[in-house]
Amino acid sequence: NSLYIKGRYNKYVRDIPQTKWYCRKCRGKGCSYCNFKGKMYETSVEEIIGGVILKYTKAEEEKFHGAGREDIDARMLGDGRPFVIEIQKPKIRKLDLKKIQSEINKDNRIKVTELEYSNKREVIELKRGKFKKTYLVYLDQDISDEDFERIKYLREISQRTPKRVQHRRADKIRIRKIYKVERENSNCLKICCESGLYVKELITGDDGRTVPSVSSIVQKDLECIALDVIKIHDR
Numbered sequence: 064n065s066l067y068i069k070g071r072y073n074k075y076v077r078d079i080p081q082t083k084w085y086c087r088k089c090r091g092k093g094c095s096y097c098n099f100k101g102k103m104y105e106t107s108v109e110e111i112i113g114g115v116i117l118k119y120t121k122a123e124e125e126k127f128h129g130a131g132r133e134d135i136d137a138r139m140l141g142d143g144r145p146f147v148i149e150i151q152k153p154k155i156r157k158l159d160l161k162k163i164q165s166e167i168n169k170d171n172r173i174k175v176t177e178l179e180y181s182n183k184r185e186v187i188e189l190k191r192g193k194f195k196k197t198y199l200v201y202l203d204q205d206i207s208d209e210d211f212e213r214i215k216y217l218r219e220i221s222q223r224t225p226k227r228v229q230h231r232r233a234d235k236i237r238i239r240k241i242y243k244v245e246r247e248n249s250n251c252l253k254i255c256c257e258s259g260l261y262v263k264e265l266i267t268g269d270d271g272r273t274v275p276s277v278s279s280i281v282q283k284d285l286e287c288i289a290l291d292v293i294k295i296h297d298r
Contacts, residue, residue: 066120066150068160069181071143073174074108074133077289081132082109104135108173113148115167120153128186130194130295131258137290141197143176144295147186193258195242195296200262201289205249210281214252215244217280223272225264241265252277253293263287 074081084104086097093099109127117125130145160178167175206214223236239260245253254262261273266287268276278285 065183066122066153066156067147067181067183067186068116068150068158068178069145069147069185070164070175070178071145072108072112072139073141073143073176074139074172075174076172077136077138078104079172080104080107080135081129082127083107109148111170111173112146112167112175115163116148116150116158119158119163120150120155122150122153124151125149126151128189130189130192130297131196133292134263134290137292139292141293141295143174144292145189145297147181147189149183149186192297195255195257196292197253197255197294197296198262199247199291199293200252200254200266200287201291202250202252202266203286203288204283206246206252206281210283211246213280214277215246217241217244217275217277220260220265220276221274222261222264223269225261225269225272228261255294255296262290 083102084107085091085102086094086100087103088094088096089101091101093101097103109125113125113127117123126149128147128149133139133144160180164175164178167173218241220239220241221236222239224232224234237259240257241254241260242257243255247253254265256262256265264273264276266277266285268274268278
């Protein structure tokens with residue numbers, strides 16, 4: 064039987080994905096497109112966490128289940144994102160989770176907390192969960208007081224699947240809610256919104272695919288230059 068371990072992770076860098084990202088050309092076999100590595104990125108949150116746990120369980124495979132995922136170039140801050148890692152065919156099942164957590168956290172790109180044993184039921188609940196999320200969105204232009212007065216009442220948008228993910232997501236139009244918009248400073252907004260809302264496109268409008276957008280409301284061409292997830296509202 065598989066062994067399940069849950070916890071929360073923070074990601075402090077902007078250049079690693081949550082899970083393994085196999086090469087889109089060779090699908091993991093290795094080719095010139097990926098410099099024969101078989102994947103698009105050197106490592107991932109999954110591989111950093113899973114590598115340590117696989118070593119202690121003497122297992123060969125794992126599956127990583129997260130409560131959603133952040134973009135590769137976004138940090139995961141606050142108290143972290145819930146996850147469950149499923150260890151397949153472990154040879155050792157009795158583990159010192161505090162020791163494992165400490166060893167994982169030697170890699171300063173991420174941090175894990177609250178490691179404890181889990182089960183398949185919690186994986187299902189995690190995948191089904193629709194958690195509100197709060198972001199810090201850094202913009203390429205300042206937001207004036209007048210602009211913010213227009214933005215802060217934004218509560219609902221119509222969002223067609225963004226162009227950047229259309230190759231791997233069904234092309235649909237979805238209604239998404241925004242619960243609160245605050246201004247952190249002149250070029251940073253704090254946005255609390257529904258699960259499944261694409262925040263970068265909320266800013267830009269994605270060539271009219273997100274309506275209304277922050278850009279359309281203030282009548283400026285705004286860009287999101289950096290993004291941080293600061294809260295997953297699961298508790």
